[in-house]
Amino acid sequence: MPGGSPQTLRPFLWRARQLYADTEVVSRTHEGIVRYDYDGYGDRVAQLANALEAAGYGNGERIATFCWNHHRHFETYFGVPGMGAQPHTINPLLPDKHVQYIVENAADRTVFVDQSLLPKLEGAVADDPDPFETVERYVVMGDSVPETDLETVAYESFIGDQPTTYDWPELAEDRPAGLCYTSGTTGQPKGVEYTQQMLWSHTMGIQSPQGIPLADDDVVMPVVPMFHVNAWGLPFSATAGGAKHVYPGPKPSPEDLAGLIEDEGVTVTAGVPTVWLGLMEYVEEHDVDLSSLDRLVVGGSAAPEAMIRFFDDRGVELVHAWGMTETAPVGAVSHVKHGLADTDYDTRLEKRRKQGLVVPGLEFRVVDDEGEAVPHDGEAFGELHVRGPWVTTEYFARPEATEAEFADGYLKTGDVVTVDPDGYIDIVDRAKDVIKSGGEWISSQELENELLGHDAVAEAAVIGVPHERWQERPLALVVPSGAEEDSLSDTLREYIRQNYPNWWVPDNVVTVEEIPKTATGKFDKKVLRDEYADESLVEGRVPDEAAPE
Amino acid sequence: MPGGSPQTLRPFLWRARQLYADTEVVSRTHEGIVRYDYDGYGDRVAQLANALEAAGYGNGERIATFCWNHHRHFETYFGVPGMGAQPHTINPLLPDKHVQYIVENAADRTVFVDQSLLPKLEGAVADDPDPFETVERYVVMGDSVPETDLETVAYESFIGDQPTTYDWPELAEDRPAGLCYTSGTTGQPKGVEYTQQMLWSHTMGIQSPQGIPLADDDVVMPVVPMFHVNAWGLPFSATAGGAKHVYPGPKPSPEDLAGLIEDEGVTVTAGVPTVWLGLMEYVEEHDVDLSSLDRLVVGGSAAPEAMIRFFDDRGVELVHAWGMTETAPVGAVSHVKHGLADTDYDTRLEKRRKQGLVVPGLEFRVVDDEGEAVPHDGEAFGELHVRGPWVTTEYFARPEATEAEFADGYLKTGDVVTVDPDGYIDIVDRAKDVIKSGGEWISSQELENELLGHDAVAEAAVIGVPHERWQERPLALVVPSGAEEDSLSDTLREYIRQNYPNWWVPDNVVTVEEIPKTATGKFDKKVLRDEYADESLVEGRVPDEAAPE
Known part of the structure; x- marks a missing residue:
């Protein structure tokens, strides 16, 4: 079978060390600004790989991180997948029950955790009916470990005595090299695995001129958290491009x-x-x-x-x-x-x-x-x-x-x-969220934006209400910006009609005191749809043309 | 098994048509300048794919090209591998016996050939003891076909009646999508297959900032022949980047x-x-x-x-x-x-x-x-x-x-x-060509460049001559720029000694009338090594330190 050697992350770090040994990685931490270069980074990544190997890993075991953006988190980005374990970033902003579900679903074996996030993690563990039973150790990012009931070791102790060289294995390109969970606004979070090949491909894809190309004269600061899809892949592409890294630390x-x-x-x-x-x-x-x-x-x-x-x-x-x-x-x-x-x-x-x-x-x-x-x-x-x-x-x-x-x-x-x-x-x-009326779609977001343009409206959510004839019809829920008025529904429906066809006009505008929101601050339209699933709210007001001509 | 969809060439052309329908492909041909856009290109590539499918191909059959750089050749770049056959570029500058070997080794089923190169190809066929027995048809690049004994069809007739849409299959990424032979200065040419994945990877690799990135405001003219490793991959990367293509045609x-x-x-x-x-x-x-x-x-x-x-x-x-x-x-x-x-x-x-x-x-x-x-x-x-x-x-x-x-x-x-x-x-x-003396290497190219810096030298080749004690010792062959002089060998050896250690100095400098060359114009050092494989040429002149200290 013809073909080249496997697509893995290995060549990116290898090349950065070969060509850019002196280029810096800068990190804002609770200990102050930390600064080293690709050479120092490579040494510590090798130490981490040796420590993980000494702990018995290297065969696809899942290793979680519960961390902000800093150099130690970045060290796990190459160290964990490079030695053959699977890194798994966890969003520390999730509700405890989601964190519990995720750790159980992923069967994490070790969790790297920031000192500042340790209390949050302790809470999730303590509260778990089956407290993180797959986890063998917690590695606290820093020199020392605060008092805790968890089985912890300080990161610097974990890697400290290890050799600074490591013989990086040649991994198969379908080897999982990452795992990230979607936010799970509906149902439990869903895991997405990234293989070595997917990360290689994404890196190369965004390095092309119409991606987000990073060159050796760039200085890259990912503010997007490293637990959100690998900080959008920038730590990998910055390394491939030989750029300087800047990590802004916890809650900049x-x-x-x-x-x-x-x-x-x-x-x-x-x-x-x-x-x-x-x-x-x-x-x-x-x-x-x-x-x-x-x-x-x-x-x-x-x-x-x-x-x-x-x-x-x-x-x-x-x-x-x-x-x-x-x-x-x-x-x-x-x-x-x-x-x-x-x-x-x-x-x-x-x-x-x-x-x-x-x-x-x-x-x-x-x-x-x-x-x-x-x-x-x-x-x-x-x-x-x-x-x-x-x-x-x-x-x-x-x-x-x-x-x-x-x-x-x-x-x-x-x-x-x-x-x-x-x-x-x-x-x-x-x-x-799109509203399906007479076989055509109405954009709820577009109607919401239009309603927000009216002075009387502070917040607006538009949902589809089930309707026998039209399948769904739009219903608007608005928080008025001033005093309540009786005629607001008619006023706003007329306002919408100025720029949209009749069939887009909500059948009704209901005034509410607040609109329920999800954990991430978005309208919880699932709750709204359940609460307002009543055809009478949109009955008798359907215009003649509730579908396009 | 996690993982994304296969890495193939398909998305590059698909994207260029979606985003850059009006961007041009310009081609200098024997019929004058031809000009169309990615939309027109896509139509013709689909026609070519339909024609190849109608001819019974699509399962990895090898389809050769014997062509210069022009739009029709470029059409084969996406059309042939996209529909599941394997394109195979042949260098028309090779000796007939190499072309014969290559066509037999590749078992080509169809050959696309330029009108201007048809006589050369006819010669290679006629001269073949087993004349191109795997080849079913020759497609001549153009509107018409000159008189010939070969089984030919004009390219425009071959694709002309075909539909301009084609349902491009999803191919496996290890599917061969190219074949190119090395020049074969020693022994028979060797074939290198490129899979869909290799071409995808190379395209993405050279699109990165430290490759040869091509963006949608670039106008790219590959002068390197398209039979030399796919014109260095530029037709693919230009398409991925949405650039304008310019093909300079035969012998610009x-x-x-x-x-x-x-x-x-x-x-x-x-x-x-x-x-x-x-x-x-x-x-x-x-x-x-x-x-x-x-x-x-x-x-x-x-x-x-x-x-x-x-x-x-x-x-x-x-x-x-x-x-x-x-x-x-x-x-x-x-x-x-x-x-x-x-x-x-x-x-x-x-x-x-x-x-x-x-x-x-x-x-x-x-x-x-x-x-x-x-x-x-x-x-x-x-x-x-x-x-x-x-x-x-x-x-x-x-x-x-x-x-x-x-x-x-x-x-x-x-x-x-x-x-x-x-x-x-x-x-x-x-x-x-490197000369191995006493366990260390001497660069023949470096000595040749140094010798060329002397006014008395027009051409210089340095080879290693087998030597019992030192394994090899350098011998220089020079074509003098002026009249022959007896002392030239000593002069030049002294000249080398100024900048190099003693053990690098050639034991002898032989004056010759010309230096034999290969078909591609390089010194034929194999011939030289055979001719001068005589230890007496370097005997008795070995300096005391014919190896490094």
Whole structure:
């Protein structure tokens, strides 16, 4: 059988040491700023691998991390998968019951845990009916261990006496090299395994010009937590590119981030919009030097237009990226195409605020309820299905979820999107939230945004209510910004009618005091749908054309 | 088993059509300039796939091309492997007997051939004792077919009536998707198969910042023939990046190349030094606008320093790349590292003239005769061994060659190199030409370059002559630039001694009228070694220290 040698993470670290021995890894920790180079990093990664081998690992055992972004967490990124165990990042912000489910589902053997997160973990363990029975040891990130009932060892003691060289094995490319759980807003979290090949592929994919390429003159600061899909894969791609790494540590404030950008000369950083809103406020009130910063990558949810303009005004390119746990994660990046480079600013902005252009190496399709492809006209919408070498094809130990969420080799993303003639993908809704009326789809998000544009509205959620004739009809729930008025429902329905066809207009607008939210702060539409599953709420108000003509 | 979908070429063309339907493919042919876009290209590639399927192919049958660089050849690049047959480029410059061997070894079923190359192919067929018995048809690239005894069809008739859509199958990633033979200066040519995965990997590898990244604002002109390792993979990476393609057609003159650069706005071009020497002369004598040109990639053999300076002076970055048929082909690219960006011009030049930095995703080692790694000090040298996802691990149907040229998962490149502390690889000799004296190696290429620096020398070849005590000793053969002189041998030996240790000094310098050369214009050292395998030529002149101290 012809073919090259396996695709693994090994060559990336090997090359960084060969070519960039002196390039730095900088980390903000509870012990202060820690600073070493790829050579020092490589030594410690080898020590970690030796320690894990001495502990009897190396055959796919799952090793969890419960940590923020710092150099020790980064050491596990190459050390654990490189020696043949499987790293597994756990989101410490999850409810205890999710953490308990995840540790049991993954059968973790060791947990690396930050000192600051130890109390949270202790709580989850103590509270567990079957307290973390697969876990053999907890390694606390630091020099010493605080008092605790858990079986702990300090990280520096764990690796300290080990040799600084390690004979990295040649692993098969289908060897699992990562494991991350989706947030699980509905049902239990689902695990996504990343093989060596998937991580190699994702790294190479995002290093291409239309990904998030990192070169040896870049200084990369991932603010996105390392427990969110490997900090979007940036620790791997930064190493492949020979870039300098900056890890901002536990809960960095806007001041911390601004300081690291200035002090370390950060050229590329990445995180969710909330982080950048905080930085924007800080920059407006303080004298911050952003001149080193070249690109700011935004993902997780859409970047507001005002944010794009804010950073443009300061010479920083805001790059919008889309992805999911299941896509390892980057699937699309919103670069301005060459053909659009000469268009006016607003046209470019309109493209840049979308989820973007598919990264080379992946394929997608957008299909309606009947599985038919919808046209790429920027108007028709359907569910986004995606496939490719770094898109998973199954969930970990969850065959029923795999059955439900994959089709014909594609991942059903659950995102409802349009694609414009230039190829830009734009999310208009989540598939489970889209309202299906007379065989056509109505975007709940779009109606919510429209309602928010009205002065009388503070919050708005739109859901589909089951309807005999039309399948579903939209119902709006609004928190008024001022005093309650009797005519608000009619006023807002008329307001919507100005810009949308009759059949999009909600049959009813119900005034509520608050809208229930999930643990991650999103509207809990499942609760809303259960509570308002009453056809009478949308009966008798259906316009003549509750479906398109 | 977790993992993403297979790595194949399909997503690259799919994406280019989705995002860059209007981007052009331009081709210089015997019919004049042909111009269409990715949409038109995609239609024709689908027609080709349908035609091949109608002809009964799609199950790994080998389909050869005997063609220069043009749009129809490019259509075979995606059409043939995409529908499940295996494309096989043949170098039309090879001697007939090599072409005959290759077609028989590959068992080609169809040959696509340029009109201008048909006579050459007819000759090889007619002359074959078993005339191309596996070949069922010859498809002549063009509208019509000249008179010939072969079973031919015109390409445009072959694909003309076929539908412009094709349901591209999902192929396994270990499916062979290419086949190229090494030049075979010693023995018969050896075949290297490229799988879908190897081509995907190579494409992604060279798209990274330290490869030869091509973006959607690039206009790429591969001058390197498409029968030389897929034109160094650029037709694939240009498609992945959404770049415009320019194919310069059969035997482009410097004037043709200059015209295409100016007319099409070429930003990146690639070829062997000989091509650029021709362009340099043309540019010096004519008013050529090189302002669009950003990068000029040189491979195949080393770029002279004067060439690098010439293009630097004109705002064109000369990028030196190293590779082999076995490495698909790009393995190293000579970028200036960030840490060297502020050094003076000569220091950077010294780095840039080397073969360069290994591309991310590959690994190498440099070993001496005993298989021990040599230090990366820029002085010690050994044979370069390389491995990675796009480096082959075997030769096609040649187990004995596979046995000889691979070790521990590494390809033994046959290149003798140094690696400097910055990681730059520098070829000092071919392994088979290096002279082994007293357990140490002497670079024949280095001595040849030194001899060429003497005014009295027009050509110089240095070989190892078997020697009982020292294993081998160097013998120089020189073509004098002027009249023959008796003392030339002593003069030149003294000249060498100025810069080299005694044991490097050739024992003898023999004056010859010409040095025998191979079909590709290189010194035929095999012939020289046979002819001068006489210890008396190096006997009695061995210095006291014919080995290092």
